[in-house]
Amino acid sequence: MAWMLGLGLGPYMSVVRARDKNHRDVQGIYRLNRFVNSALVALLCVIVLMTMLWDSRAWWFLPFVLALGFQRDAAVLNSIAVADGQTGLFSSNLALRRILALAIFVAGVLFSLPVAFAFSLSIAVSEAVCNWRLRRRIDFAPASKPSVDVRKILRESKHYWWDTISGQVRLLDVVVVGFVLGPTASGLLAVPSKIGSPIMMIPTSLATLVLPKTSAARTFPKRKFILGAGFVTAFIATILLVIAIFIEPLIALVLGEEFSSAVPVTLIYFFGFVGLSMIYMVNAAMQGLRRHALVSRISMTGSLISLAGLWFGSAYGGLESGAAGYVIGIIFQLTVLTVFWVRIPSRKNEKE
Numbered sequence: 524m525a526w527m528l529g530l531g532l533g534p535y536m537s538v539v540r541a542r543d544k545n546h547r548d549v550q551g552i553y554r555l556n557r558f559v560n561s562a563l564v565a566l567l568c569v570i571v572l573m574t575m576l577w578d579s580r581a582w583w584f585l586p587f588v589l590a591l592g593f594q595r596d597a598a599v600l601n602s603i604a605v606a607d608g609q610t611g612l613f614s615s616n617l618a619l620r621r622i623l624a625l626a627i628f629v630a631g632v633l634f635s636l637p638v639a640f641a642f643s644l645s646i647a648v649s650e651a652v653c654n655w656r657l658r659r660r661i662d663f664a665p666a667s668k669p670s671v672d673v674r675k676i677l678r679e680s681k682h683y684w685w686d687t688i689s690g691q692v693r694l695l696d697v698v699v700v701g702f703v704l705g706p707t708a709s710g711l712l713a714v715p716s717k718i719g720s721p722i723m724m725i726p727t728s729l730a731t732l733v734l735p736k737t738s739a740a741r742t743f744p745k746r747k748f749i750l751g752a753g754f755v756t757a758f759i760a761t762i763l764l765v766i767a768i769f770i771e772p773l774i775a776l777v778l779g780e781e782f783s784s785a786v787p788v789t790l791i792y793f794f795g796f797v798g799l800s801m802i803y804m805v806n807a808a809m810q811g812l813r814r815h816a817l818v819s820r821i822s823m824t825g826s827l828i829s830l831a832g833l834w835f836g837s838a839y840g841g842l843e844s845g846a847a848g849y850v851i852g853i854i855f856q857l858t859v860l861t862v863f864w865v866r867i868p869s870r871k872n873e874k875e
Contacts, residue, residue, distance in 0.1 A: 530677065531684025532556045533598035534734060538683075538811065540606035541735035549603075551671040552680075553663075556599045564592040583640035586647035593650035600657040606735040612660050616653045617728065624649035685819035686806065693826040696833055696849055703837040703845070711842060714774065714785035715792035722762055726755055726800040730807035737811025745867065752804040759800045763793045788846045795850040798857045805860050812867060821863075825856025 536552045543549075567588040574581035597616075604612045624645040631641025697716075701709030737743060766773065767790055774782050774789070802825075809818050832848025 531680040534683040535680035537602035537735045538738045541739035550666045587643035590647040590650040593654045682815040682819040689822035689826040711785040715789040726803045730803040733807040756800045760797045791846040795853045798853040828852035
């Protein structure tokens with residue numbers, strides 16, 4: 524829900540701020556994002572309080588609700604930091620958020636707090652600290668009564684929002700498999716995501732940096748960029764290859780012997796992760812080059828094809844065939860992106 528209601532304001536702020544630090548929409552985007560976040564937090568608080576009528580333990584998740592608000596607020600603040608060249612602040616916050624959350628969670632469990640509450644509290648505190656740190660260090664002062672052209676902002680941000688939603692749609696793979704093959708199969712399909720998620724933070728973080736850099740640049744060195752993106756993708760492929768060699772004992776050690784059946788589907792998904800690594804970075808570059816509408820359409824089409832391939836393959840060939848169908852959607856998306864990529868000249872493009 525938090526990503527659905529993000530409206531693409533985070534990446535859009537990155538583009539606007541990079542092109543013109545003093546653009547009036549910078550204040551407007553910030554104000555609109557705060558309003559949406561407040562509405563989201565209020566709604567979720569009401570849901571939690573109503574749930575307490577059936578289960579008094581629901582209050583354990585109130586800190587998590589606040590964390591979602593801090594997280595969506597930080598999405599726009601991080602965009603300001605990256606657009607202003609404060610990549611060190613962005614990178615250190617990524618590490619700090621996870622280290623702090625882990626430390627607080629472990630401390631909470633050691634002090635006998637309920638696990639759910641310890642997790643919720645750890646996320647809330649880590650997000651609040653990172654949010655506070657961003658506000659102290661970025662060069663941005665919210666205006667008291669900024670002029671907010673909501674229609675214009677939403678008209679421009681909708682393509683970034685659509686691209687974000689397409690990424691969330693692709694995460695419905697476990698739901699699709701659960702519907703077709705049942706909960707056991709969906710549990711097996713969740714394994715590659717658990718393994719790959721930390722690794723895929725590398726290309727997604729780099730894509731966050733690419734977007735404002737490309738947006739602000741007067742010229743765009745296509746060859747240099749694609750070589751860099753290719754190097755990162757090769758690095759991701761190497762890591763996944765090493766993991767693949769030891770995948771059976773790794774799954775048995777971390778998840779247990781009962782998940783050994785997940786090895787084939789995990790290896791198939793690894794091919795998809797390599798393709799997604801390149802997609803994330805090329806998407807960001809093309810968005811910065813004012814191809815955001817095209818990127819959003821390609822991304823959503825690719826995600827839907829992945830889910831369709833997953834459903835069809837699972838229904839008629841089993842879990843491994845479904846995973847292969849899912850990867851076909853990724854290959855399709857990368858292929859279409861490549862076709863349009865080669866048409867982009869190595870100079871700054873005019874607005875479409």
